[in-house]
Amino acid sequence: xxxxxxxxxxxxxxxxxxxxxxxxxxxxxxxxxxxxxxxxxxxxxxxxxxxxxxxxxxxxxxxxxxxxxxxxxxxxxxxxxxxxxxxxxxxxxxxxxxxxxxxxxxxxxxxxxxxxxxxxxxxxxxxxxxxxxxxxxxxxxxxxxxxxxxxxxxxxxxxxxxxxxxxxxxxxxxxxxxxxxxxxxxxxxxxxxxxxxxxxxxxxxxxxxxxxxxxxxxxxxxxxxxxxxxxxxxxxxxxxxxxxxxxxxxxxxxxxxxxxxxxxxxxxxxxxxxxxxxxxxxxxxxxxxxxxxxxxxxxxxxxxxxxxxxxxxxxxxxxxxxxxxxxxxxxxxxxxxxxxxxxxxxxxxxxxxxx
Amino acid sequence: xxxxxxxxxxxxxxxxxxxxxxxxxxxxxxxxxxxxxxxxxxxxxxxxxxxxxxxxxxxxxxxxxxxxxxxxxxxxxxxxxxxxxxxxxxxxxxxxxxxxxxxxxxxxxxxxxxxxxxxxxxxxxxxxxxxxxxxxxxxxxxxxxxxxxxxxxxxxxxxxxxxxxxxxxxxxxxxxxxxxxxxxxxxxxxxxxxxxxxxxxxxxxxxxxxxxxxxxxxxxxxxxxxxxxxxxxxxxxxxxxxxxxxxxxxxxxxxxxxxxxxxxxxxxxxx
Numbered sequence: 001x002x003x004x005x006x007x008x009x010x011x012x013x014x015x016x017x018x019x020x021x022x023x024x025x026x027x028x029x030x031x032x033x034x035x036x037x038x039x040x041x042x043x044x045x046x047x048x049x050x051x052x053x054x055x056x057x058x059x060x061x062x063x064x065x066x067x068x069x070x071x072x073x074x075x076x077x078x079x080x081x082x083x084x085x086x087x088x089x090x091x092x093x094x095x096x097x098x099x100x101x102x103x104x105x106x107x108x109x110x111x112x113x114x115x116x117x118x119x120x121x122x123x124x125x126x127x128x129x130x131x132x133x134x135x136x137x138x139x140x141x142x143x144x145x146x147x148x149x150x151x152x153x154x155x156x157x158x159x160x161x162x163x164x165x166x167x168x169x170x171x172x173x174x175x176x177x178x179x180x181x182x183x184x185x186x187x188x189x190x191x192x193x194x195x196x197x198x199x200x201x202x203x204x205x206x207x208x209x210x211x212x213x214x215x216x217x218x219x220x221x222x223x224x225x226x227x228x229x230x231x232x233x234x235x236x237x238x239x240x241x242x243x244x245x246x247x248x249x250x251x252x253x254x255x256x257x258x259x260x261x262x263x264x265x266x267x268x269x270x271x272x273x274x275x276x277x278x279x280x281x282x283x284x285x286x287x288x289x290x291x292x293x294x295x296x297x298x299x300x301x302x303x304x305x306x307x308x309x310x311x312x313x314x315x316x317x318x319x320x321x322x323x324x325x326x327x328x329x330x331x332x333x334x335x336x337x338x339x340x341x342x343x344x345x346x347x348x349x350x351x352x353x354x355x
Numbered sequence: 356x357x358x359x360x361x362x363x364x365x366x367x368x369x370x371x372x373x374x375x376x377x378x379x380x381x382x383x384x385x386x387x388x389x390x391x392x393x394x395x396x397x398x399x400x401x402x403x404x405x406x407x408x409x410x411x412x413x414x415x416x417x418x419x420x421x422x423x424x425x426x427x428x429x430x431x432x433x434x435x436x437x438x439x440x441x442x443x444x445x446x447x448x449x450x451x452x453x454x455x456x457x458x459x460x461x462x463x464x465x466x467x468x469x470x471x472x473x474x475x476x477x478x479x480x481x482x483x484x485x486x487x488x489x490x491x492x493x494x495x496x497x498x499x500x501x502x503x504x505x506x507x508x509x510x511x512x513x514x515x516x517x518x519x520x521x522x523x524x525x526x527x528x529x530x531x532x533x534x535x536x537x538x539x540x541x542x543x544x545x546x547x548x549x550x551x552x553x554x555x556x557x558x559x560x561x562x563x564x565x566x567x568x569x570x571x572x573x574x575x576x577x578x579x580x581x582x583x584x585x586x587x588x589x590x591x592x593x594x595x596x597x598x599x600x601x602x603x604x605x606x607x608x609x610x611x612x613x614x615x616x617x618x619x620x621x622x623x624x625x626x
Contacts, residue, residue, distance in 0.1 A: 076449035077461060080442035080505050087480060087502040088468050094486055095479035110485075148377045155374035167378075169609065174381055176605035177388060179563050180582045181598045184590065185384035188391060193403055236381065265363045286470060294472025297565060301586065311474045311566070318478050318570065328482060331475045338472060 092335075099328035111325050119329035127313050127330055134310040135337070137224070138292035141231035142239075145288050146281060148232070149239035153280070154273075156240075157247035171240050179234060183301045186230050190221040190302070222304040230298035235291060239284035246280030247273070282349045290338055310334055385602070392595035401590045411592040415600065418593040424581035425597060431493065431577065432561035435500035440554040442501070443508025448546075451513050452521060468506045476503060477570035484571065491573025499571045500564060504557040511556065515549025548616055555612065559605060 099119055101111035124131075156167045174182060190196055197220050200206050209215040214225040250273065258268040296311030310330060318327035391401055395408035416422040446465065450458055468476060480499055481491075489495060523545075527537035565579040572580055582594055 073449040073453035073455045073458075076445040076452075080446040080509065081461065081464070083442055083501060083505060084464065084468065087483075087498055088476070091476075091479035091483040094483045095475070098482045098486075148373070148380065151370045151373040152377040155371055159371070165613070169613075170378060171381060172609075173602070173606060174385055176559055176609075177385060177598050177602045178579060178582065180565055180579050180586070181388055181594060182384045184582070184586060184594075185387040185391075188387050188401075189383060191403070233380065233384070236377075265366065290470055290472055294474040294566075296474065297583075311472075314474055314478055315569070318481070324482060324485065327478060331478045334472060335475045338470075342470065 095328045095331055098324050099332045101325050101328075116325060119325045120333070122326050123329040123333050127310065130308055130310045130313045131333070131337075133224075133307065134293045134334075137228050137231060137309060138289050140228050141235065141292045142285050142289045144228070144232040145236050145239035145284065149236055149284065150243055150277070150281070153240050153243035153247055153277075157244055157250075158252065168241075168244065171237055175237060180297060180301075182234065183230055183297055186226070186233065187221060187301055190226050190229075192219055192221065194221075196220055221302060222307075224303070224307050226302040227298050227307050227309075230302045231292045231295060234295075234298065235288040238287035238291075239281075242283040242287065243277055243280035246277050250276050278349070282345075286342060286345070290342075293338060294334060388595050388602075389599050392592055392599050394592050394595075396592060401592045401595065411596045415593060415596045418591050420576070421578075421581055421585070421591070421593055421597065424576045425578045427575065428562050428578035431496055431500060432558050435497045435504060435561050436554055436558040438497075439501045439504030439508050439557055440550060443505045443553065443557075444512050444546075444550050446505070446509040447512035447516065450509070451516050451519065465506050465509050468503055469510065473503075473564075473566040474570075477567035480567070481570040491571060492575050495571040495573070496568055496575065496577065499567050500561045503564075503567060504561060507557050507560060508550075508553045511553035512546070512549050515552065516546045519546065548612075548619070552612065555605075555608060562601070 097113055098111065100116050101113045102116035102119070103111045104114065152171070156164055156171070160167050188194060197218070200209060200215070200220070201218075206215055206218055210218075214220075214223070216223045220226060254272050254276075255268050258272055259265065263271070293309075294311050296309055296315050299307055299309045299312050314327050314330045314334070317323045317330065391404070392411055393407050393409065394401055394404055395406045395410065396403070397405050446461070450461065477499070480495075480502070484491065484495055519542075521542075523541050524534075524537045527541045528534060532540065563579060565583065568577055568580060569583070576584070578597075585591070585594070
């Protein structure tokens with residue numbers, strides 16, 4: 001083999017080798033996790049370990065300095081990816097196994113794998129209202145964060161001038177107070193004897209708000225509106241920041257050009273600013289919707305027993321009833337629906353700006 | 356033409372007003388938290404304004420359970436942030452320094468923990484620990500925190516070092532530096548601000564994490580867990596005092612970071 005072709009093959013080969021090793025290691029880690037879970041995954045372990053061994057032998061045979069240099073990126077990745085495989089991927093697998101498990105007798109402390117599809121039936125029938133509320137509340141909260149976050153990001157990006165960074169900092173400041181304390185503070189604000197309720201009373205708005213289903217019997221706290229308001233509040237920065245990032249990139253001269261060509265201000269806004277801000281709105285929607293759908297703190301602090309979300313139920317089943325299988329089934333359904341929704345959404349909106 | 360510009364002006368004013376209200380909305384609870392740290396509540400709940408006092412600020416650590424929970428949180432955050440910053444930065448370095456097959460897949464893999472609901476991450480990890488009979492406590496919480504911090508650090512650092520001029524490293528090596536020396540002398544100091552920023556933010560994430568920690572804590576009580584537990588029984592104003600302290604500390608860190616960063620940049624530009 002002449003030196004040039006040899007160099008070429010070495011230059012292209014090790015990457016594939018490295019990838020093989022990486023994959024084998026990651027899969028090995030997952031397999032290790034699967035083996036921990038005495039379930040159907042145990043059967044796969046041998047095959048994966050074999051793959052890992054083959055990968056290592058492959059590297060040993062190719063060897064050489066160039067190989068090692070080509071392997072550098074994989075070496076840097078390995079520890080972090082291994083950690084994520086062990087403590088993110090493997091747990092997802094054990095969650096799936098758990099969701100199909102059941103206690104074999106009343107004396108069993110711990111459920112074991114038994115293709116127990118009944119857990120999913122329970123999750124989807126008994127907890128249907130919680131699922132519907134979770135996605136409903138999260139969707140409304142996402143919409144509200146767009147309505148509030150877009151003007152905010154717009155003003156910071158286009159009118160902020162030299163105060164841009166300060167304004168942006170102000171948006172992030174709430175991040176630095178505890179999430180729970182912020183939510184508790186909303187409890188103070190919305191309480192029956194609190195300022196908001198009395199303002200509404202004095203303005204005579206209570207009747208209107210009750211007919212809009214925002215208030216309930218003169219109360220603002222412990223209503224669906226309070227829960228949605230809390231979700232909107234807590235995840236608003238996740239909407240503002242990505243929208244700001246995409247607005248910041250817009251060349252203001254584009255809008256000037258449109259106006260020079262006799263576009264109206266609103267047409268220029270609709271046809272130039274909004275389309276260019278869409279990637280930010282898109283990213284923000286995911287960043288708001290996903291945590292909002294899984295949240296249970298807002299429903300706990302600001303809601304009532306009729307406003308519980310799926311997070312409340314998972315938490316209750318898992319930590320109080322110790323009903324791990326049903327809790328896992330609910331978690332899996334939540335994850336599944338969100339993943340499908342994200343995939344459909346990305347298909348519809350495009351993926352280039354996702355990561 | 357005049358009608359048009361008036362409409363435009365009205366539109367501008369409307370959008371400015373919404374933005375102002377938005378900022379007010381963001382700050383309202385923060386104001387309430389700070390305000391109620393000066394409250395002298397009569398009952399167990401610090402909900403209704405009763406009167407101004409400095410007592411809470413004079414004895415911020417008098418609620419011993421709360422204080423010890425804060426220490427637990429700080430300890431966990433220090434350890435997990437250190438580990439996650441190292442692991443996450445290595446990933447970011449690998450992804451932005453090298454072009455290699457599979458980087459797309461790694462990117463996707465990294466984003467996954469960030470796009471999974473926390474409750475799924477927390478409950479699934481707890482299931483794994485339960486299966487293995489691992490005792491819940493410091494170790495399980497730290498493992499969980501490192502897990503969600505890695506992705507966060509990796510994504511943040513990668514965004515910060517995008518556009519880094521890697522030929523600088525090449526130049527150092529051409530001048531005879533070993534790869535290691537080139538990295539530590541050239542690359543590392545330049546990417547350090549990005550790494551520190553990511554570390555600071557992920558430290559805040561760890562201290563504030565509730566949902567994932569809730570599932571993996573066992574009987575250990577972190578600061579958010581203490582607040583959650585206390586919220587059913589009593590809410591002492593010291594919670595607000597400690598929260599305000601944390602807020603001031605982190606905002607000053609942020610401001611200091613920005614100022615130092617700007618000065619550095621100006622110095623670099625001056626040279």
